[in-house]
Amino acid sequence: MTALLKLDYLRKSYGERRLLDLGGLAIEAGQAYVVTGGNGAGKSTLLRILAGLEHADIAGMQFQGGSPAGATARQRIVYVHQHPYLFHTSVADNIAYGLKARGIGGAQRQRLVEEAIAWAGVGSLRLVPPGKLSGGEKQRVALARAKVLAPLLYLLDEPTANLDGEGRRQTIELVQKLAHDGAGVVIACHDREIIELPGMRHFHLDGGRLIQV
Ligand SMILES: Nc1ncnc2c1ncn2[C@@H]1O[C@H](COP(=O)(O)OP(=O)(O)OP(=O)(O)O)[C@@H](O)[C@H]1O
């Protein structure tokens, strides 16, 4: 099977400090991976690099067997920030934003936004100003805003950090659904419940190396 994303090596330094020094990496479709590591180990940096948001020294990178630089590849990878920024418009507008940017309009956009709202279970939040949403609610809106773009690879940075109770449980459920629905999912986190989810592959980042646990 062709990996969704693969590379031969990835290196990242800040000045004299070598932060990441990874050998081969392959991410499969329909598989979820968790990346653990201490504070400052480079988890967020790795996700940002894979999302194309930060530069690194990379060899042999392919997305679906082709160039990762093309517009199609870039459009099929989404990065979800630990503290997602939401525009102060409405929940639906936030979810529609990426579709607007891609020139998808009218009834099609509305239908896709409604599907994403239902998927993330955020219909009851429609009238809540985005700035007033709880951490867990914001995270679910951010996941809906990513999902609506139908990406093949999700890079999730600590999706449950600072969440507990219902918000955390609902977010974990959504994260699980993404891989079940066929996407590749890479999650940076310390959350034991996510690490121990059935089928999860666990990598640990230490001293710049990614070790399978
Ligand atoms: N522009 C930069 N210049 C120099 N050092 C940087 C820069 N950006 C990040 N770093 C350093 O790189 C290291 C990795 O940061 P990163 O945010 O990837 O860690 P992390 O594993 O996500 O940590 P946490 O668990 O705290 O989220 C940190 O020590 C950080 O200070």
Ligand SMILES: [Mg+2]
């Ligand atoms: Mg981080």
